Amino acid sequence: MHRTHILIAMDAHTIAQGARSVKEALQRELALAALADEVRVVETGSLGIYNKGVVLVIFPDAVYYTGVQVQDVSEIISEHLIKGRVVERLQYTDVPGAEKVAGQAPRAGKQVRVVLKNAGIIDPDNIEEYIAHDGYEALGKALTAMKPQDVIAEVKQSGLQGRGGAFFPTALKWEFAARETSKEKYIICNADEGEPGTFKDRLILEGDPHAIIEGMTLTGYAVGADKGFIYIRGEYRMSINRMQKAIEQARAHGLLGKNLFGSNFSFDLEIREGAGAYICGEETALIESIEGKRGEPRDKPPFPPTEGLWGKPTIVNNVETLANIPQIILKGAAWYKSLGTEKSPGTKVFTMVGNINNPGLIEVPMGITLREIVYEIGQGIPGGKGFQLAQMGGTTGGILTAEHLDLPMSVECLREIGAGLGSGALLVVDDTQNVVDLVMNFVEFFNHESCGKCTLCREGTGRLLELLEKLTDGKGTVQDVALIEELAKIMMKGAFCGLGQAAPVPILGCLKYFRAEFEKLAKTAGSAAA
Amino acid sequence: MKTLADLRAIKEKAKAEMATREKNARFRITVAMGTCGIAAGARDTMSAIIDELNKRNIQDAIVTQTGCLGYCDQEPLIQIAQADKQTISYGKVSPEVARKIIAEHIVNGKVVADYVFNLS
Numbered sequence: 001m002h003r004t005h006i007l008i009a010m011d012a013h014t015i016a017q018g019a020r021s022v023k024e025a026l027q028r029e030l031a032l033a034a035l036a037d038e039v040r041v042v043e044t045g046s047l048g049i050y051n052k053g054v055v056l057v058i059f060p061d062a063v064y065y066t067g068v069q070v071q072d073v074s075e076i077i078s079e080h081l082i083k084g085r086v087v088e089r090l091q092y093t094d095v096p097g098a099e100k101v102a103g104q105a106p107r108a109g110k111q112v113r114v115v116l117k118n119a120g121i122i123d124p125d126n127i128e129e130y131i132a133h134d135g136y137e138a139l140g141k142a143l144t145a146m147k148p149q150d151v152i153a154e155v156k157q158s159g160l161q162g163r164g165g166a167f168f169p170t171a172l173k174w175e176f177a178a179r180e181t182s183k184e185k186y187i188i189c190n191a192d193e194g195e196p197g198t199f200k201d202r203l204i205l206e207g208d209p210h211a212i213i214e215g216m217t218l219t220g221y222a223v224g225a226d227k228g229f230i231y232i233r234g235e236y237r238m239s240i241n242r243m244q245k246a247i248e249q250a251r252a253h254g255l256l257g258k259n260l261f262g263s264n265f266s267f268d269l270e271i272r273e274g275a276g277a278y279i280c281g282e283e284t285a286l287i288e289s290i291e292g293k294r295g296e297p298r299d300k301p302p303f304p305p306t307e308g309l310w311g312k313p314t315i316v317n318n319v320e321t322l323a324n325i326p327q328i329i330l331k332g333a334a335w336y337k338s339l340g341t342e343k344s345p346g347t348k349v350f351t352m353v354g355n356i357n358n359p360g361l362i363e364v365p366m367g368i369t370l371r372e373i374v375y376e377i378g379q380g381i382p383g384g385k386g387f388q389l390a391q392m393g394g395t396t397g398g399i400l401t402a403e404h405l406d407l408p409m410s411v412e413c414l415r416e417i418g419a420g421l422g423s424g425a426l427l428v429v430d431d432t433q434n435v436v437d438l439v440m441n442f443v444e445f446f447n448h449e450s451c452g453k454c455t456l457c458r459e460g461t462g463r464l465l466e467l468l469e470k471l472t473d474g475k476g477t478v479q480d481v482a483l484i485e486e487l488a489k490i491m492m493k494g495a496f497c498g499l500g501q502a503a504p505v506p507i508l509g510c511l512k513y514f515r516a517e518f519e520k521l522a523k524t525a526g527s528a529a530a
Numbered sequence: 531m532k533t534l535a536d537l538r539a540i541k542e543k544a545k546a547e548m549a550t551r552e553k554n555a556r557f558r559i560t561v562a563m564g565t566c567g568i569a570a571g572a573r574d575t576m577s578a579i580i581d582e583l584n585k586r587n588i589q590d591a592i593v594t595q596t597g598c599l600g601y602c603d604q605e606p607l608i609q610i611a612q613a614d615k616q617t618i619s620y621g622k623v624s625p626e627v628a629r630k631i632i633a634e635h636i637v638n639g640k641v642v643a644d645y646v647f648n649l650s
């Protein structure tokens with residue numbers, strides 16, 4: 001037993017701020033103080049605290065420190081670990097997910113951790129810590145006491161919907177594949193998270209990689225697949241490394257491989273790295289990419305559950321969806337349904353970015369209001385500025401304005417106003433930002449990421465950009481604003497895949513609520529010409 | 531991994547090691563580690579406590595430290611807190627006394643009267 005555990009968040013953000021050197025300094029100084037046998041330093045995933053430097057938490061006291069630098073380490077050791085005095089200048093009291101560990105922070109109150117239950121709690125490189133937190137228990141339960149159709153039925157009962165952004169009922173997708181008689185079927189985890197501002201999948205992969213392995217294995221059992229691929233974008237080096245290590249550990253423990261839990265079910269996994277194309281997050285383009293082809297979307301139907309990877313039935317599920325599966329199997333559909341709203345059960349992981357005091361990774365029950373997220377969990381907008389808009393769901397997400405602050409964030413409520421939860425990126429924009437510039441930024445992104453397969457998206461994004469540039473250059477007319485709207489609407493209807501169909505969503509959203517801003521530019525241009 | 535029992539065996543072992551991170555430990559043993567405590571040998575006392583807990587495989591106790599409690603002459607001082615029970619303070623806890631306190635107080639539930647120090 002170690003009397004104290006120091007958990008240091010080791011994710012891409014904290015590493016960039018020097019977490020590795022802090023960890024080394026901790027180990028060096030602990031050895032010097034002859035505390036190495038009493039105090040254990042544990043690497044963990046994101047603690048949900050973002051943009052606050054290197055973050056660590058000291059147990060059993062559950063004291064959080066942020067902004068820790070190498071030169072602070074000796075003070076933490078001599079004050080906190082030897083004399084038992086908290087180093088107040090580094091202490092962070094507004095702890096996310098604190099209901100699990102500390103129980104005092106207001107930020108914790110509205111959060112419910114299902115997907116992130118282990119992130120920042122366990123050492124993701126140690127399978128035994130995952131097992132200690134009920135890991136692989138659901139797999140054991142399913143393989144020893146449930147038939148594949150029971151697994152599907154439980155997930156169906158739970159009402160789980162795909163967390164990649166489309167919110168398609170997960171069990172329904174599984175049923176399509178389970179029904180197929182092919183001997184070869186595949187499970188793909190879509191970890192090609194490419195939405196600007198979205199990094200939840202990365203933090204789930206980095207914080208709890210075994211949950212994805214267990215979720216995929218359960219999915220394989222449910223639909224009758226024995227092989228899986230995790231498609232992770234190449235920039236997510238740390239996710240790839242952690243996942244690779246997790247796969248090896250699961251194999252060594254007989255939790256991947258042949259005859260799992262003494263059953264005749266076998267399952268194994270491989271990682272495939274994406275090369276950073278936004279389009280490869282679209283499931284059929286992703287499948288093409290795994291097959292070694294150019295990442296372009298396929299015609300649908302057939303859909304992947306009937307004809308996917310190498311023409312075989314294939315389930316493509318998002319990271320967050322898969323991370324929910326073991327919990328649902330272990331705790332049951334009724335428990336899952338008790339979270340969230342009736343039509344949108346469960347929780348949603350958000351990455352909160354933009355003009356917000358407390359940006360970061362949060363997990364909240366479906367149905368929470370935008371006001372609670374922005375003003376309670378996010379602690380409002382810096383500099384006392386007003387709330388102008390929020391974009392929910394990444395670059396393709398819909399626009400929400402002040403009138404939507406009290407709208408419950410659920411699939412059904414957002415659908416009603418033509419928006420969606422999407423991937424879970426929440427961009428908050430204060431009232432000093434220029435909406436037209438914002439839209440231009442979106443369009444530049446889509447123009448760059450359009451794969452070029454269909455004319456509407458390839459040309460449409462280009463023409464939209466030209467029209468917007470014309471407006472901001474002061475050469476546009478009111479007709480140009482109308483043209484932007486018309487073109488966006490046509491793209492939405494006619495583009496080949498989700499990229500081109502969704503690209504107009506934020507443009508139309510901004511036009512709906514902030515049309516005057518666009519027309520103001522056009523009018524100024526008109527008067528200048530006159 | 532052939533059975534659920536195999537999995538649970540790993541689980542129990544790993545849980546024991548992670549107990550330090552849990553809030554639901556039954557006992558919380560606090561060692562006063564001010565300058566006075568350390569000078570009086572609190573470090574050795576703490577090491578003895580950890581060693582004894584490990585030897586006896588006691589998993590529902592956590593060990594933490596605090597600063598000077600203001601009774602420097604009584605150091606090394608330790609306190610044992612338990613939910614719904616009065617917190618007991620012990621003074622002049624040498625490593626040997628610490629081992630005795632673990633055996634009596636933690637294991638058998640009997641306060642070691644000879645070393646109890648009344649803070650009030």
